[in-house]
Amino acid sequence: MSKINISEWKEYQIKELFDITPTRYHKLINKDLIDENGINPVIVNSSYNNGVGGYSYLECTEIGNIITFSDTTTAESIFYQPIDFVGYSHVQKLTPILYHENWTKNCLLFFMVIFRKQASLMDFNYVNKFTREMALNLNIKLPVKNDIPDWEYMENFIYNIHKKEISNQYYITQYIDRSQSKKIDLSNWRKFHLYDKGLFEIDMGTKLDKVKMTQQNPTVNFIGRANKNNGITEYVDLINDINPYEAGNLTLSLGGEYLGSCFIQPSPFYTSQNVIVLKPTWDMSFNVKMFISIMVFRESRQFYKAFIDELNRHIKTDFSIYLPIDKAGEPDWEYMEQFIDNLYDKEREKTKTILSMH
Structure with missing residues (x-):
């Protein structure tokens, strides 16, 4: 695996981007x-299981989509928390002080791995503790x-790692619960039309022609029939009368060589x-979109043919x-959400290796 060129990356102190404060907790044994x-x-x-030490019926004290770490263990306790959770003594949280809207799940995951890697080089441990002040600086x-x-x-970096790992290994007829070494029960699945x-x-x-686009002050991605980089083939100027x-x-x-390529656009x-656009009819999570995009890709590649029987008709x-599906026969969003999260957890170490820098 080739190393990432970081020569033009910019150095930040954590405190330029985030505030770090203790998580709120219930003060119970x-x-x-x-x-x-x-x-x-x-x-x-804890440095294991994403820091999850168990589950509680008590109300959550913190909102998800943040990074946490323990100031009393090692740098391996740095984790991204996707959902609301119950805090704990000595567990710290990072809250953005700049670019609040830009810190999406994938951007925080990217940051989290860089943060953990850098902190691990400082040789923090149970004696030389990784304190809030050290993290800020x-x-x-x-x-x-x-x-x-x-x-x-x-x-895009995290998205492509995520999708590559999942799409290469999992399809509806091949899903394996690796912890139990058996196929998932598909009896509670059914077919849905995208509409x-x-x-x-x-x-x-928009059905635009790339060769007719201008690039004087590009601000908009141009999505073509491609299977890499989220389908982004160019960066183009805004057209005044086309939003x-x-x-x-x-x-x-x-259609075409990359028929079925389905991407979430960042x-x-x-x-x-x-190239068509699928607009979710509700506030669909990234994980649910990811799950569906993989199903779309695999269905397309298995049952349709480029230049012969394409998806147009x-x-x-x-x-x-x-x-x-759930008990009501509707799509089981929670299952999809958890399934993708579980896959990502299993691939966490691979992501960490890819982002390792010397």
Whole structure:
């Protein structure tokens, strides 16, 4: 694996980007705090299991989408917390003081790995503790664009690792619970059309021609029929009378060599011919979109053929994908959310290795 070129990355002190404060906690001993049937994760002074020491019925004290660490263990206790949780004594949290809206899950994951790697080089341990003050003054390097953190780079980097690992290893007929070495029970799955209630509005895209686009002051991604870099093939100027699609929508290539390529877009974008836009009809999480995008890709590659039987005439009629369902027969969003989180946890060490720098 080739090393990442960080020669043009910018150095920041943690305190330039984040405030660090103790998590709020219930001030109870563990036997009164943790319940084997609890539902809210309790983040403790641990370097394992994302810091989760158990679960509680007590209300969460902290909001998710933040980074935590213990000031009484080692740098290995630095974790990203995706959901609301119960805090604990000596567990610290990082709160952005700049660029609040830009710290998405993927950007925080990218930062978390850099943060942990740099902290690990300082040889903190149970005697030489990793305190809040030390963390605030720690220097880390991040990719930059126009002299600010390059959010798109970080977003795409983690997204591509995430999707590559999952899409290479998992498909509906091959899902394996590796901890139990058996196939997942697919009896509670069924097919859905992308336009079904609760899924997507299908927009046929802007259908622009890349060669006719200008690049004098580019601010918009251009999505083509590609299978890399989220389908982004160019960075182009805004067209006055054509509003770009919003970040968070999915794009899908209907034909060509990369038929079925389906990506979550991290920034505003235009699309080329034969690339459509899937607009979630509700505030769908990144993990749910990821799960669905993989199902779309695999269904497309298995049952449709480039230049022979492409998706154009199927996408609004009979194209469908398998999804897990709940007791009411509706898509089981919680299952999808947890499934992707579990896969990411299993690949955490691979991500850490890829981002290792000397």
